[in-house]
Amino acid sequence: MQSWPGPPIPKLPGRGLPLRLFDSATSQIRPTSPGATAGMYVCGITPYDATHLGHAATYLAFDLVNRVWRDGGHDVHLVQNVTDIDDPLLERAERDHEDWMVLGMRETALFREDMTALRIVPPTDYVGAVESIDETVALIVALLDDGAAYRLEDGTGDVYYDVARSERFGYESGLSGEAMLGFFAERGGDPDRGGKRNRLDPHLWRGARAGEPSWASAVGPGRPGWHIECTAIALNRLGMAFDVQGGGSDLMFPHHEMSAAHAESVTGRWPFARHYVHAGMIGLHGAKMSKSRGNLVFVSRLRGEKVDPMAIRTALLAGHYREDRPWTPSLLDQAQARLARWREAVSLGVGPDAGPLLDSVRRQLADDLDTVNALSTVDRWAAEALQHSGRDTGASQLVSDTVDALLGIAL
Ligand code: 5CA
Ligand code: ZN
Numbered sequence: 001m002q003s004w005p006g007p008p009i010p011k012l013p014g015r016g017l018p019l020r021l022f023d024s025a026t027s028q029i030r031p032t033s034p035g036a037t038a039g040m041y042v043c044g045i046t047p048y049d050a051t052h053l054g055h056a057a058t059y060l061a062f063d064l065v066n067r068v069w070r071d072g073g074h075d076v077h078l079v080q081n082v083t084d085i086d087d088p089l090l091e092r093a094e095r096d097h098e099d100w101m102v103l104g105m106r107e108t109a110l111f112r113e114d115m116t117a118l119r120i121v122p123p124t125d126y127v128g129a130v131e132s133i134d135e136t137v138a139l140i141v142a143l144l145d146d147g148a149a150y151r152l153e154d155g156t157g158d159v160y161y162d163v164a165r166s167e168r169f170g171y172e173s174g175l176s177g178e179a180m181l182g183f184f185a186e187r188g189g190d191p192d193r194g195g196k197r198n199r200l201d202p203h204l205w206r207g208a209r210a211g212e213p214s215w216a217s218a219v220g221p222g223r224p225g226w227h228i229e230c231t232a233i234a235l236n237r238l239g240m241a242f243d244v245q246g247g248g249s250d251l252m253f254p255h256h257e258m259s260a261a262h263a264e265s266v267t268g269r270w271p272f273a274r275h276y277v278h279a280g281m282i283g284l285h286g287a288k289m290s291k292s293r294g295n296l297v298f299v300s301r302l303r304g305e306k307v308d309p310m311a312i313r314t315a316l317l318a319g320h321y322r323e324d325r326p327w328t329p330s331l332l333d334q335a336q337a338r339l340a341r342w343r344e345a346v347s348l349g350v351g352p353d354a355g356p357l358l359d360s361v362r363r364q365l366a367d368d369l370d371t372v373n374a375l376s377t378v379d380r381w382a383a384e385a386l387q388h389s390g391r392d393t394g395a396s397q398l399v400s401d402t403v404d405a406l407l408g409i410a411l
Contacts, residue, residue, distance in 0.1 A: 001082060002128040005407070007119040009070065010401040015260040016071030017366035021244065022322060023132040023170050024252055024276040027366050032243055032275055037075040039242030040065065041234040041273070042123070043086055043251055047107035048092040051114040052296040053316065053327050054282035054289040056362070058248045058314060060408070061279040061321035061369060063120045065244060067312065067361020067406055068365050075380035079237045080123040081230055082108055088291070102394050114299040117309040119408045125237050129229045130204070132245045136224040136232040137217040138152075139266055140204045144219070148265040152195045156375055157220045161228070163200045164263035169328065173253040183253045186348050188226060202258050202391060204228045234272075237262050238371050245273035250288070251322075263407060272395060280324040282316075289327065297327055310408065310409050311335045317371040344411050345382035346400050352390030354398035361402055 014240050019032045032038070042062045045055060058211045064077050083089070084104040093100035115122065129136075140159055143149035148165040163169050170180070184200055191199040193371035205228075208214035208221040215223060234242065239261065245256055260272035263324055281288045284295045319325040345351060357377055364374040381399060384390060400411045 001108070001126045001128045001131065002112075003122040004116045004120075006122050007410075009067070009121070010405045012071060012401055012405050013398075014028060015073055015201055016068055016362050016406075018072060019065065019068045019366050020368055021065070021275055022368050024256075026272075027173070029211040030275065032069075034069060034243045036122075036279055037077050038069045038244075039077050039079075040244040040246060041079045041230070041238060043247040044080040044126075044228060045107070045111055045240055046099070047087055047104045049087045049291045049296070050107060050298040050300050051111050052282075052298050053284075053312070054248070054288050054292070056114065056118060056299050056312065057282045057316045057321070058246075059120050060118065062244075062246045062277075063408055064317075064321075064365060064369050064371070065246070065277070065405070066121050067366055067408060068369070069363070071406060073274055076124075076390060077238065078121070078123040079125045080129065081132075081233045082126070082128045083229065084108065084128045085213065086129070086226055095318055106140050114303070117303055118299065118313055119309070119410060121408075123197075123297060125233075127233045127237075129224060129233075131230065132233050132236075133215050133217065133224055135236050136229055137205075139228060139232045139235070139262065140224075142172055142266050143204065143262065146265065150151050150197065152193075156206070156209075156364045157222050158203055159205040159207075159219055160196055160201040161204050161258070161262060161265075162197050162300060163202075163258075163261065166265055168270065169261055170257065171261050172257045174255055174304050175329075180253060180257075183360050187250065187254060189254055191348050200254070201260050202254060204225055204262075227255055228262050229342070230255070231259045231262040231266075231272075233282065234259070235266070240267055240269045241271060242273055244275045246277045247279070249278040249280055250267050252276070267361055268341040279321045283324065283326045286326075288324075302332075305331065308336070310411075311339055313407075313409055314339055314375070317409075318335065318375055320372050321369050338375070339409070339411070340381050342378060342384065342403070344397075345385040345394040346411050348385055348388075349396055350393050351385030351395040351399070352381060352400070353392045354381065354395040356401050375389070376408065
């Protein structure tokens with residue numbers, strides 16, 4: 001799939017610090033330890049509606065991972081999918097009497113525009129579920145051959161994964177069996193489907209149904225399941241043990257647990273990813289912002305109202321990525337005021353030495369992306385500059401470059 005244009009990233013003097021991130025599998029902040037090229041898979045959108053601020057916040061968090069690694073001297077191989085075939089897309093298309101493919105293409109195009117406006121570094125590989133059906137089927141065949149997958153005997157052609165065949169099943173989320181069942185039922189699973197070996201078994205392939213799109217394949221006509229799609233796209237581009245598997249916290253179970261289990265069963269190796277990293281949920285009016293609830297603030301809507309995308313970016317980075325947090329219009333007002341102060345300060349052309357600011361922002365971001373304190377660091381420099389307390393003529397440029405390269409905010 002076509003990705004989107006990348007923003008220029010200024011090169012900063014010296015080198016960034018190794019990035020430490022909270023890993024859901026171990027419930028610890030641990031150092032990431034990429035080689036020359038860091039590998040990251042960030043789950044992409046299901047394009048049945050426009051990008052809301054919750055999506056944006058999650059993609060911003062992983063954009064900072066990308067930027068901090070680059071500043072640390074690594075290349076970054078970022079892979080992202082588009083779930084351009086799945087139940088929610090088909091349901092919305094049917095509701096609106098629209099072609100599911102046209103709907104998916106339109107919302108994906110809008111997502112690209114939103115990501116471009118927010119200055120999110122694009123993925124190296126941007127891959128749709130539909131265009132990767134062959135690779136997904138190849139994995140399902142391997143799982144069937146291995147006995148880790150099975151066909152339901154009810155003539156539907158549905159294929160399921162046997163979670164009992166995963167030695168470490170549950171390690172990624174660390175949830176109790178009961179909690180797993182709850183999330184499984186809530187998030188696209190079918191615990192009560194008859195004929196399954198285990199209630200938590202997720203489907204890998206949905207046999208063709210009348211009125212639903214389907215593709216001919218080695219496992220029969222049908223369409224791919226959700227978790228195996230991400231397994232195939234990640235595994236074939238990053239291999240096993242890539243550095244970070246990322247998404248919002250609602251993907252921790254079952255999605256990331258299942259994707260990891262599938263990959264580990266197919267390859268006989270462990271782990272799928274070295275870190276499983278999850279962003280908190282952005283809420284609106286007391287509930288998680290979600291397409292199914294409809295309590296949404298769209299990035300494109302704000303752009304249409306001529307809101308500066310850098311203010312949206314600044315507003316979302318004003319909270320810590322792991323915290324569930326509400327969106328309020330005052331966040332945007334505060335971000336606009338903050339940006340105005342920063343812009344005024346760098347426009348003076350002189351200010352206090354910015355070397356300590358660069359060191360601080362690097363240290364703060366390397367510590368599990370502490371944007372709250374990183375933004376305060378820039379506030380302090382701006383306040384001093386506005387009091388005319390420094391005469392360093394190179395400081396403004398270094399502050400702009402730091403804020404641009406590490407926080408992705410263009411002043
Ligand atoms: N296509 C799948 C992943 S393979 C999917 O979950 N798509 S999505 O469009 O529903 O979500 C895209 C990303 O946004 C996911 O990482 C999801 O966890 C995240 N997300 C969804 N809602 C919110 C929210 N309210 N706050 C923060 N992140 C969110
Ligand atoms: Zn995914």
